Amino acid sequence: MNAGQKLLQKKGVESARLESEMLMSHVLGCQRHQLYIMGNRPLDLKQTEAYEALLHRRLQGEPIQYIIGVREFMGLNFHVDKRVLIPRWETELLVEYVINRVKDYSGPLHILDLGTGSGAIAVSLASYLSQAWITAVDIKEDALQAAADNAKLNKVENRIEFLKGDFFTPLELSLYSEYFDVIVSNPPYIPTKEIEKLMTEVKDYEPITALDGGADGLDCYRRIAAGAWQYLKENGFIALEIGYDQSKPVQEIFLSKAYHVAEVRKDLSGIDRIAVFCKRQGV
């Protein structure tokens, strides 16, 4: 075990070996598996200093993904830094759900991603669905910049438009009335009071606007339920990621606004994680 791994382990980092190797391969500019081929070749002074600096940041609590600047999501690489939330594995379920549901549509498919952050959802959908045209909205200019860079990195920038604003506000009704086949979002859904209790990695490093869902965590769902109707096609659907105890209240919010619950999907721990809504016909 190397010294870095030991320190990380002592600090309570769960995947200490993996993370120390991620830092090492970042310093050496190689893939992690190449470390094994190289064996225990000693680092030169500059490399040692660089490694120690990165290790120090990790020991302070900074997430590994911000330190190395990359997160893999849906098999694609995303640049991440403190401007954006680090995409989570649960969110892949949301993206996979949408892909499976629409992959056989032949015509152009218009998808709205609310609160795009790093662009994880928007970029993955554009990448896996060649017929998709995505509108990605975020309230923060710096997040939109990060998302636009990720679109370029993954060569889908010509099928994603980025709009700055608060959820539906940048969408002119004359252009986007009943325009979207799909509205997708992984909105901030943590109740304000819970944020203090989160691990350092999250609460001290990730953007608060990407986490804070208001007093009960449900603010964004209320706003999406209230605003989506006029932008969603009659036979379109809304697919949302939800927090671990939000399945019932989120369904109630949408039921009270003339939608029906099309589907609820669980994550690998058996927790309701994806909620899908459609317009109730004849309303």
Ligand code: GLN
């Ligand atoms: N859409 C981005 C993601 O799912 C950002 C989500 C957010 O910031 N709440 O990773």
